[in-house]
Amino acid sequence: MKNPMHFLSVADWSAEALLALHDRACELKELFRRGERPQTLRGRTLAMYFEKPSLRTRVTFEAGVTQLGGHAIVLGPEQVGIGTRESARDVARNLSRWVDGVMARTFSHELLEELAREASIPVINGLTDRLHPCQAMADLQTIAERMDPREAVVAYVGDGNNVVHSLALLAAVLGMQLRIGTPESHRPDVAVMEQVKALSKASGAKVTMTDDPFEAVRDAHFVYTDTWTSMGQEAEAAERRKIFAPYQVNDALLEAAPAAFVMHCLPAHRGEEITDAVLDGDRAIVYDQAENRLHAQKAILERTLLTARP
Numbered sequence: 001m002k003n004p005m006h007f008l009s010v011a012d013w014s015a016e017a018l019l020a021l022h023d024r025a026c027e028l029k030e031l032f033r034r035g036e037r038p039q040t041l042r043g044r045t046l047a048m049y050f051e052k053p054s055l056r057t058r059v060t061f062e063a064g065v066t067q068l069g070g071h072a073i074v075l076g077p078e079q080v081g082i083g084t085r086e087s088a089r090d091v092a093r094n095l096s097r098w099v100d101g102v103m104a105r106t107f108s109h110e111l112l113e114e115l116a117r118e119a120s121i122p123v124i125n126g127l128t129d130r131l132h133p134c135q136a137m138a139d140l141q142t143i144a145e146r147m148d149p150r151e152a153v154v155a156y157v158g159d160g161n162n163v164v165h166s167l168a169l170l171a172a173v174l175g176m177q178l179r180i181g182t183p184e185s186h187r188p189d190v191a192v193m194e195q196v197k198a199l200s201k202a203s204g205a206k207v208t209m210t211d212d213p214f215e216a217v218r219d220a221h222f223v224y225t226d227t228w229t230s231m232g233q234e235a236e237a238a239e240r241r242k243i244f245a246p247y248q249v250n251d252a253l254l255e256a257a258p259a260a261f262v263m264h265c266l267p268a269h270r271g272e273e274i275t276d277a278v279l280d281g282d283r284a285i286v287y288d289q290a291e292n293r294l295h296a297q298k299a300i301l302e303r304t305l306l307t308a309r310p
């Protein structure tokens, strides 16, 4: 289904719809800079459910809703107890009677899908073990502020995780070029890459995989990395540090991409996937990515909440 009520994956949305979201995000950023706060969500309420920690997602969704004149309520698993105190079905059906939308960050992607199935209001993916679509939309905006995303060569090195899954799906929908450099053992999910392949056929996207980080980043315009140990994988951290060591984004790797901007969704583990020198250097655009979360998500909130209940 294209352009559904929910925002669970960028792959559910057409290129035109994603580009319309992007245009609105740019407009909202400019308005914000000028001190203007369009009150498009006046009187609306967003429930936010976090099973995992967050700085950026938590603050940008709450600030975003507030800036648009609405209100956000934060809920944690200890309060709601999905699966222990109450079923996902009942939580979704109750929330649908009170608020205008739900943003959820869950471990299981299937749980997020269940919430969306049972809710009669929009559900927005604030990150699952599988996907991070709001991040991908902020990344699109950050890339587009520097060059035409369809001309850009984007390289991602490190773990084949939720962040690269959404980046690859975004590239596939929009017809972008993405080179993914991961160890063989930690490639992106096969089912996600099948979806990427199918979407790329229609869009002309070029998404490739290699286990050689230098081959991945060679002459790229953007070099992107993320943590080697995602939330929930902490027990594997020591082993992962060994496996991913050759994929660190450092000055030596960046010699192969001399003009590249450096991206990271944050939080960064300084000295692991990225060095201090690179993260604090002038090629890093990571705080622009974080800034754009605010505006990308305001566009997503407007589009989903106001379409469901005009």
Ligand code: CP
Pocket: 053, 054, 055, 056, 057, 058, 127, 135, 265, 266, 267
């Ligand atoms: N990038 C991102 O989603 O950050 P948080 O985990 O702090 O929300």
Ligand code: NVA
Pocket: 127, 161, 162, 163, 226, 227, 229, 230, 231, 265, 266, 267
């Ligand atoms: N891959 C990371 C992204 C954090 C924003 C994680 O899932 O922990």
